[in-house]
Amino acid sequence: MRNIKIVVQYDGTRYSGWQSQEHDENTIQGKLTAVLSRLLGEKIELAGSGRTDAGVHALGQVANFKTRSQMPCGELLEKLNHYLPEDIGVISAEEVDGRFHSRLNAVRKTYSYHIWNSPVHNVFDRRYTWAIDQPLDVPAMRRAAAELTGIHDYKAFSSIKRGKKSTVRTIEAIEIEQTGADITLSFTGNGFLYHMVRILTGTLVEVGLHRKTPEDMAMILESLDREQAGVMAPGQGLFLVRVEY
Template sequence: MRNIKINIQYDGTRYSGWQSQEHDENTIQGKLTAVLRRLLEEETELAGSGRTDAGVHALGQVANFKTCSCMSCEEILEKLNHYLPEDIAVISAEEMDGRFHSRLNAVRKTYSYRIWNSSVHNVFERRYTWFIEQPLDVSAMRRAAAELTGTHDFRAFSSIKRGKKSTVRTIESIDIDQDGSAITLSFTGNGFLYHMVRILTGTLVEVGLHKKTPEDMKRILASLSREQAGVMAPAQGLFLMEVEYQ
C-alpha cells in the first residue's frame, strides 16, 4: 500500500469548507476524494492537515491518501488537475513513508489574514480581504500581538466548546505588515483551535480601532472566556499558507 502526500491550493469562496459533510458534497475534501476514486478506481480516504472553514482559502494545504494503484505521482498530479474544478489545484504529489499522516505529523502551521483598510473598496480583492473603512492603529495592533505570542491557554480566542482536550497552544510569531491600504497579519504556531486565527484577528482589529488596548490581551487570555475577546473576522480574508513537518 503506497502513501501519497499532496499539496493543494484552493479558492474557498464557493465551498462549504475543507471537511466532507454527510449532507453537503460541496467541500474541498469531497471534490478531491471524488476525483481520486474515479482515477484510482478504488475506495480512497483523504486525510487533511486540518480543517478550513467555509470561504477560507489555502495556498499550502497538505493531505495524504493510501492506494494500491501503480500510477506514478506525476500522472496522479496531472490527472487530478485535469479533472478538478479551476478553483482547486494540486501543486505537488510525492510518495511518503507509510507512517506519514498529514495532520498528526504536522509540527507548524502558518496562516495569513488580509485586510483592506481604506475608505474606498478594492473591487478586485473583495473576495480575499476584510474591508475596514476606519483607520487602524497598526502600531497598537503590533504591541497587542506581542502579548499574544508564546505558549498560552487560548480558550478565550476559540469557538471550541468546553471539553477534555487541551486549549494550550504556542504561537511563535504574529507579524503585521502594512503596504498602503493592504494590511497582512501572519500567524505561525504549533497548532490553532477552532476559529482561533479569525478571533485573534478580530481582537487585534478592535485594538487597531481603539476599542481594546494592547494591555487587555493578558486579561483576555486569563479569563478563558470567549465573550472577553473580540469579534470573529470574516472568512474570506483568511489563508492557510504553509504546513511544516520534521
C-alpha cells in the first residue's frame, strides 16, 4: 500500500466544514474522497490534519490516504484539479512513509483571521473577513494577545463541553498586523481546541472595543469557563494557513 500526502486549499463558503458527516455530503473531505475513489477505483479513507468549521477556508490543509493504485503522483494531481470543483484545489501530491499521518504527526499549525475595520463595506472580500464598523484599539489587542501566548489550559476558549482529553496547548505567537482597515491576526501553536481560534479572536475584538481589558486575560484563562471569554468570531474570516511536521 502506498501512502499519499496531499496539500489542499479551499474556499469553505459553501461547505459544511472539512469533515464528512452523516446525512451531509457537502464537505471538503467528502468531495475529495469521492473524486479520489473514482480516480483510483477503490474506496479511499482520507485523513485530514484537523477539522475546519463550516465557512472556514484553508491555504494549506494537509491530508493523507492509503492506496493500491500505482498512478503517478503528478498524474493524480492533474486529474484531481480537473475533476474537483473550482473552490477546491490540490497544491501538491507526494508519496510518503507508510507511518505518516497528517493529524497525528503534525507539530505546529498556523491560522490567520481577517477583520475589515471600517464603516465602508468591503464589497469584494466580504466572504473572507469579519466586518466591524467600530474602531478597534489594536495596541490593546496586542497587549491582550501577549497574555494569551505560552503554555496554558485554554478550556475557557473552547466550545468543548466535556471530555477526558487535555485542554492544555502551547501558543507560540499571536501576531496582529494592521494595514488601513485590514487587520490580520495570526495564531501559531502546537494544536488548537474546538472553536479555539474563533473564540480567541472574538475575545481580542472585545478588548479592541474596550469591553474587556488586556488584564482580564489571565482571569479568563484561570476560570476555565467558556462564559468568561468573548464571543465566537464568524467562520468566514478564518484561514488554516499551514501545517508543519
